[in-house]
Amino acid sequence: MKLYWAPQSRALRALWLLEEIGCAYQRVTFDLRAGTHRTPEFHAVNPMEKVPALQDGAACVAESGAIFAYLIEKFPDAGLAPPLGDPLRGRFWQWLFFASANIEFAMVEARGQLKLPEVAAGWGSAEKVFNVIEEQLSTTPYIVGEKFSACDIMLATNLHFAITALKLFEPRPVFDAYLAKCRARPAFLRAVAIDSHGG
Ligand SMILES: N[C@@H](CCC(=O)N[C@@H](CS)C(=O)NCC(=O)O)C(=O)O
Structure with missing residues (x-):
């Protein structure tokens, strides 16, 4: 799993979530001021060219809330959401x-x-x-x-x-x-x- 991120950005929340889950992941670091995220490869992952974004095999997901929902679904045992059926x-x-x-x-x-x-x-x-x-x-x-x-x-x-x-x-x-x-x-x-x- 790859996290596309940049320091001092909204990507901190995805980084923190991955650290709470404790799963293996790789970081792809961008320099937003220098524009290193403006590449065709990253555009294919997130057409908005914003971080955070996540790539998990063939799956790509951007938008912090969606990344959270994706990871919560993938790692239900991490205990970071009330279980299914809990009001x-x-x-x-x-x-x-x-x-x-x-x-x-x-x-x-x-x-x-x-x-x-x-x-x-x-x-x-x-x-x-x-x-x-x-x-x-x-x-x-x-x-x-x-x-x-x-x-x-x-x-x-x-x-x-x-x-x-x-x-x-x-x-x-x-x-x-x-x-x-x-x-x-x-x-x-x-x-x-x-x-x-x-x-
Ligand atoms: N709606 C997105 C917003 C993400 C966002 O605005 N990221 C900024 C950094 S805080 C970014 O990547 N900016 C780079 C750019 O627009 O070129 C989310 O919640 O994940």
């Missing part, structure tokens, strides 16, 4: 899609580049998105309940970029405590070590 499975998919459907737009809104009436905006408003996340994390230790899941990887990396790296939102104590818990995971520390030395 929490519904909430699991909800929070996974929440990231690309709502958080991404909330971040664009916070940068002042997007404003729609709340009733027409699919994500409501940036304030609402972050309030809803805070409400859930004030109720359960992890976003899908009592147990860490792949949705926490998606959410923690989003909160990290939105609050810590890009400073688009004010820190909130609930997010700080949640991020500290997620960042203490050995798989996260391995992913960050790979990310920071660029390999």
Whole structure:
């Protein structure tokens, strides 16, 4: 399995997920500024020419959420999603899609580049998105309940970029405590070590 990725990018979440799963994978590293990803070979893997993207034999999958769904299905024993038949499975998919459907737009809104009436905006408003996340994390230790899941990887990396790296939102104590818990995971520390030395 090959992960196409680049340091300090959204690919961190796929890297972290693969480290949590503990499966064998190979990294293909791009330099996005230098444009090393703009090749016909990578275009065939992801026509958007964006990372992360995954190649698993003849299968190619791009879009972070889709990569997560693919890996969760391939490695059910990794314990990173509620099992089939568990009622929490519904909430699991909800929070996974929440990231690309709502958080991404909330971040664009916070940068002042997007404003729609709340009733027409699919994500409501940036304030609402972050309030809803805070409400859930004030109720359960992890976003899908009592147990860490792949949705926490998606959410923690989003909160990290939105609050810590890009400073688009004010820190909130609930997010700080949640991020500290997620960042203490050995798989996260391995992913960050790979990310920071660029390999
Ligand atoms: N919707 C994609 C977004 C991925 C994305 O925007 N990746 C950026 C890096 S953070 C990228 O590859 N940019 C390179 C480019 O567009 O040339 C996902 O969630 O996976």
